Amino acid sequence: METKTYTTIDLRKGMGEILDRTRIAGEAAAITRKGKTVAYLVPAEWFEQMAPQQRSHSHDAA
Numbered sequence: 905m906e907t908k909t910y911t912t913i914d915l916r917k918g919m920g921e922i923l924d925r926t927r928i929a930g931e932a933a934a935i936t937r938k939g940k941t942v943a944y945l946v947p948a949e950w951f952e953q954m955a956p957q958q959r960s961h962s963h964d965a966a
Contacts, residue, residue, distance in 0.1 A: 908930045912942070 910922060910933055924944050926932045933945040 907934050907944070909934045909936060909941075911935075912937045 908925070908931055911916075912935060915922060915935055922933055922945065926933055926947055930947050930949075932947070932950070934941045935943040935945060
C-alpha cells in the first residue's frame with residue numbers, strides 16, 4: 905500500500921479527513937515539514953501490533 909504524503913499545513917487544514925483515511929481505509933500518512941518527513945501517521949492497529957515487538961527488543965538490548 906502506498907503511503908500518502910501531507911505537509912504540516914495539510915494536516916492542520918484537513919486533520920479530520922486524514923485521520924479518517926488512516927483509521928477507516930487503513931492508509932498510512934507521511935507528514936512533512938520543509939520537504940523532510942517528520943512523522944508517520946499509521947492506523948492504531950498497526951502500532952498496537954508493533955509496540956509489543958519494540959518493547960521486547962528494547963528489553964533485549966538492556
